Amino acid sequence: MNHDAHTHHDDGAHTAHASHEHADHEHAGHSGKVSWAMAAKATLHCLTGCAIGEVLGMVIGTSLGWGNVETMILAIILAFFFGYALTLRGVLAAGVDFRTAFKVALAADTLSIAVMETIDNGVLALWPGAMDAHLSEPFFWIVLAIALAAAFVITTPINKWMIGRGKGHAVVHQYHH
Numbered sequence: 001m002n003h004d005a006h007t008h009h010d011d012g013a014h015t016a017h018a019s020h021e022h023a024d025h026e027h028a029g030h031s032g033k034v035s036w037a038m039a040a041k042a043t044l045h046c047l048t049g050c051a052i053g054e055v056l057g058m059v060i061g062t063s064l065g066w067g068n069v070e071t072m073i074l075a076i077i078l079a080f081f082f083g084y085a086l087t088l089r090g091v092l093a094a095g096v097d098f099r100t101a102f103k104v105a106l107a108a109d110t111l112s113i114a115v116m117e118t119i120d121n122g123v124l125a126l127w128p129g130a131m132d133a134h135l136s137e138p139f140f141w142i143v144l145a146i147a148l149a150a151a152f153v154i155t156t157p158i159n160k161w162m163i164g165r166g167k168g169h170a171v172v173h174q175y176h177h
Helices: 011-021 036-063 068-093 098-126 138-164 169-176
Strands: none
Touching (some): 098 169, 138 169
16 A cells, blocks of 8 residues: 555635635524535535645655555544634634634534545545555546545535534534624
8 A cells, every 4th residue: 555545635625615614604503494505615614624634644644654554644633633723713713712712613523524534535445546546646636536525425414414403513603693
């Protein structure tokens, strides 16, 4: 197995969500009626942080000559870090203290990021040849894009369900109104 193959997320998607996430969310999470668009935006927010962390983890792990397992662990840790950081940024901008903002980020993103990481890493681990591909090979990036798409498709309904119950990104929205 080549450690170059564990980069898991497209960093553009998460940034896109971070800018849209707070712009047009209603308080739908409190009524139980949640649009698919709202769920997709919440999912893209998490996906962006995951993507940034995983790509950075892959670059660092590869640069240090680490194996697949070590590189994957670093990428997952950084995916959670950047996923939480993007939520923290938005909540802190609303004037919330760090301790409260941190709790909000944990509540908003933990399940979403965990599901994405499981799907994304699972696709890469199970796809024949993906673990042996190098970051410089188009094949790796194609499989990564497929893994990210799968993570998005599977995580969006979970986020829709959570927001509809006042959990997940519904917790974040109360700080933006």
